Amino acid sequence: MLVTGAGAVLLFAYLTAPFLVVFVTLLYLAVRRGRATPRDLEGSKRLVLAAEVVWLIAIGVVWTVINVVSIAWIPWLQPYASSPPQSEPSQVVRVEAFMWGYTLETYELKQGTVKFVARSIDTIHSMTIYSPRGEIVATVMLMPGMTEEIVVELKERGEYVIRCLEFCGDGHPAMVSKFRVV
Amino acid sequence: MRLEDLTRYPRLMVLTSLAWFLAGGTAGLLMVLAHLTGFLRMNEYPVLLSFHGTAMTFGGLFQLMMGLSLLRVGFCYGKPLRGLLVRASYFLLNIGMALIAVAVLAFGVRTSYTLMFPLPAVGVVKGLWSMEGLAIFVWGVILVLLVIVGLYPATLARLIFTGKTEEALVLERFMGTLNPSGMAGMLPYVFIMPPLGSAITVGAVAIGLALLGAVPLGSIGWVLSPMNFNYPFWIFAHNLMEAMGIMAIATVYWLIPRYTASEEQRARSLYSERLGLLAIVFYSTAAIMAFPHHLFTMPTSQPHGLSYTGQIASWLTGFGAAFSVFNVLATAYVFGLRLTPASLAAMLGFGVYVADGFLAMQLGTIGWAYRLHGTYAVTAHLMTILLAVALVWIGALYHSFRLLFGRPENARLAYLHVLLTAVAAIGLLYTMAFMGAEGAPRRAYPLPVGAEGAVPLLVLGALLAAGQLAFLLQLRSPRGKVEESVGSAILDDRS
Numbered sequence: 026m027l028v029t030g031a032g033a034v035l036l037f038a039y040l041t042a043p044f045l046v047v048f049v050t051l052l053y054l055a056v057r058r059g060r061a062t063p064r065d066l067e068g069s070k071r072l073v074l075a076a077e078v079v080w081l082i083a084i085g086v087v088w089t090v091i092n093v094v095s096i097a098w099i100p101w102l103q104p105y106a107s108s109p110p111q112s113e114p115s116q117v118v119r120v121e122a123f124m125w126g127y128t129l130e131t132y133e134l135k136q137g138t139v140k141f142v143a144r145s146i147d148t149i150h151s152m153t154i155y156s157p158r159g160e161i162v163a164t165v166m167l168m169p170g171m172t173e174e175i176v177v178e179l180k181e182r183g184e185y186v187i188r189c190l191e192f193c194g195d196g197h198p199a200m201v202s203k204f205r206v207v
Numbered sequence: 208m209r210l211e212d213l214t215r216y217p218r219l220m221v222l223t224s225l226a227w228f229l230a231g232g233t234a235g236l237l238m239v240l241a242h243l244t245g246f247l248r249m250n251e252y253p254v255l256l257s258f259h260g261t262a263m264t265f266g267g268l269f270q271l272m273m274g275l276s277l278l279r280v281g282f283c284y285g286k287p288l289r290g291l292l293v294r295a296s297y298f299l300l301n302i303g304m305a306l307i308a309v310a311v312l313a314f315g316v317r318t319s320y321t322l323m324f325p326l327p328a329v330g331v332v333k334g335l336w337s338m339e340g341l342a343i344f345v346w347g348v349i350l351v352l353l354v355i356v357g358l359y360p361a362t363l364a365r366l367i368f369t370g371k372t373e374e375a376l377v378l379e380r381f382m383g384t385l386n387p388s389g390m391a392g393m394l395p396y397v398f399i400m401p402p403l404g405s406a407i408t409v410g411a412v413a414i415g416l417a418l419l420g421a422v423p424l425g426s427i428g429w430v431l432s433p434m435n436f437n438y439p440f441w442i443f444a445h446n447l448m449e450a451m452g453i454m455a456i457a458t459v460y461w462l463i464p465r466y467t468a469s470e471e472q473r474a475r476s477l478y479s480e481r482l483g484l485l486a487i488v489f490y491s492t493a494a495i496m497a498f499p500h501h502l503f504t505m506p507t508s509q510p511h512g513l514s515y516t517g518q519i520a521s522w523l524t525g526f527g528a529a530f531s532v533f534n535v536l537a538t539a540y541v542f543g544l545r546l547t548p549a550s551l552a553a554m555l556g557f558g559v560y561v562a563d564g565f566l567a568m569q570l571g572t573i574g575w576a577y578r579l580h581g582t583y584a585v586t587a588h589l590m591t592i593l594l595a596v597a598l599v600w601i602g603a604l605y606h607s608f609r610l611l612f613g614r615p616e617n618a619r620l621a622y623l624h625v626l627l628t629a630v631a632a633i634g635l636l637y638t639m640a641f642m643g644a645e646g647a648p649r650r651a652y653p654l655p656v657g658a659e660g661a662v663p664l665l666v667l668g669a670l671l672a673a674g675q676l677a678f679l680l681q682l683r684s685p686r687g688k689v690e691e692s693v694g695s696a697i698l699d700d701r702s
Binding site: 030031033038040044049051052054056076081095097098099124151153160161163164165166168169174189195196197198199201 | 249250253256317318319321323324325326329330333335432433434437467468478502504505506507508511518519522525526529532533536537539540541542543544545546554558561562565566568569572573574575577578579580581582584633637640641643644645646648649650651652653654655656
């Protein structure tokens with residue numbers, strides 16, 4: 026779940042909502058203390074020092090956990106991160122992107138691991154693969170003159186959609202293609 | 208020495224930025240309305256998209272930052288804001304923006320605000336717009352680049368490092384380079400933007416000259432290669448956003464101690480100036496190498512090592528921000544905060560900036576970028592960071608309101624302005640982030656996915672517009688006369 030776009034945004038919401046509540050509460054307290062006498066403000070320094078230590082440790086932990094855990098989500102590492110390591114995918118599909126569409130070598134694929142070899146023939150496009158449930162499986166930016174290869178695991182059967190997510194002119198939102206996984 | 212020497216150009220920049228904000232904001236509202244009603248054709252939407260992005264970012268926010276940061280340096284260092292550099296910064300930025308607006312609105316050069324190179328050239332080949340339109344567009348970009356990369360940092364450097372302080376113009380004693388850290392936060396822009404923006408500026412000038420026939424197209428082949436163009440572009444564009452963010456953080460470092468209530472705060476410094484400086488240095492150095500996250504999704508062309516460096520550097524900028532969160536909140540809490548429109552705007556802008564930072568770091572994580580890049584989640588991040596920075600500068604604007612306009616602000620209207628802007632910014636952040644989670648493609652019209660997000664976007668956009676309307680009402684009353692004799696009391700009497 027965490028590796029999907031929806032999971033990422035939910036995590037974002039779970040982290041930022043409490044942050045904003047704490048931020049606004051502290052802002053309110055700071056304004057209240059702004060009306061207090063200087064004597065009332067004494068004694069808060071020890072508390073702030075403790076907060077400093079806790080805060081710095083917390084961000085260190087979050088930093089380490091996410092940067093270590095997320096390594097397994099990197100598409101170009103996934104074939105090697107799985108146990109046992111996957112062999113070279115048997116299905117290879119060449120994709121050509123143009124203003125405003127895609128040409129795929131084949132429009133029917135087997136369930137499993139697929140290597141997409143994609144390029145653009147005119148301007149910057151992307152090849153973003155949406156699963157039958159509408160989740161983004163992976164996105165690849167295609168710069169003219171360069172060829173990108175990406176290995177993805179197509180777990181579900183059904184119709185997958187390819188869309189361009191890099192602005193490429195008037196027909197950008199209509200740049201769509203589909204393929205079926207059986 | 209006249210006080211007008213300090214305020215003329217900043218006031219012009221603030222008012223001109225307001226005009227760009229209004230024009231760009233209107234385009235933004237029309238875009239959202241089009242998502243709901245479908246009244247635009249597919250080739251009309253990108254015109255508004257390109258105009259909205261350029262007007263808000265460069266004509267609006269960059270110009271607002273330029274005016275208020277120069278004003279701050281001017282009245283803290285006691286140096287007048289006049290001369291060729293200041294004039295050229297103001298006029299070239301606005302002439303450049305006018306050329307871009309003409310190219311977009313009259314010639315239909317619709318590339319979005321990030322260029323998407325080689326789209327500008329491909330558009331001519333495909334007959335989407337004309338070569339004349341492209342030449343106007345490119346020369347507009349060149350003028351704006353010259354200001355961003357050269358004239359503005361040079362003006363800041365001249366004010367900070369050279370010239371004699373005129374005591375009559377020192378309205379707040381806040382001098383120094385590394386201490387106070389609120390001033391140190393201006394240095395990353397001065398020292399980082401010129402070298403990191405030079406390559407793209409040279410490339411743009413080369414293209415501009417080739418379009419005029421002054422140099423043969425073959426001689427600039429290197430810059431026309433999309434890969435070659437996009438690296439200097441992102442090194443520049445990414446670091447521009449970071450430098451603007453660091454400027455905003457430095458503005459918070461400057462403003463918040465000015466509104467603390469404690470007697471202890473005579474020195475008007477942060478809870479920890481050392482932590483403040485550490486945050487600025489940490490943030491600036493980490494940000495330089497964070498740019499590869501814009502190109503994470505090129506798994507073959509971008510070296511994996513560069514991508515991973517980009518991820519780690521992106522997360523390290525979060526450390527800089529985390530130091531700042533602690534320092535700013537500790538300053539406000541320990542010493543107590545006086546509530547004014549200026550302090551509220553600076554604090555809320557800072558809060559929005561940090562909240563957006565969580566999303567920024569997710570987008571800077573390779574594994575997540577492959578699921579979110581190109582969606583509305585990225586728009587959420589970009590729009591929010593710009594709104595957060597704008598809110599901080601709105602704080603600086605209210606802090607200097609009397610100096611700029613010769614009379615105090617109407618507090619009720621000012622609070623309305625600040626609160627509506629902050630609520631809209633947070634609402635837009637969450638709405639667009641969730642649209643991104645659904646896979647809604649950014650810069651697309653009509654929206655094939657996530658179209659239901661258009662209703663909240665319109666409501667929040669209207670709130671944002673209402674906030675800016677409150678500021679416009681603020682300007683209805685005639686400008687007062689800033690008495691030169693009481694000039695030095697104008698800002699100090701608030702503290």
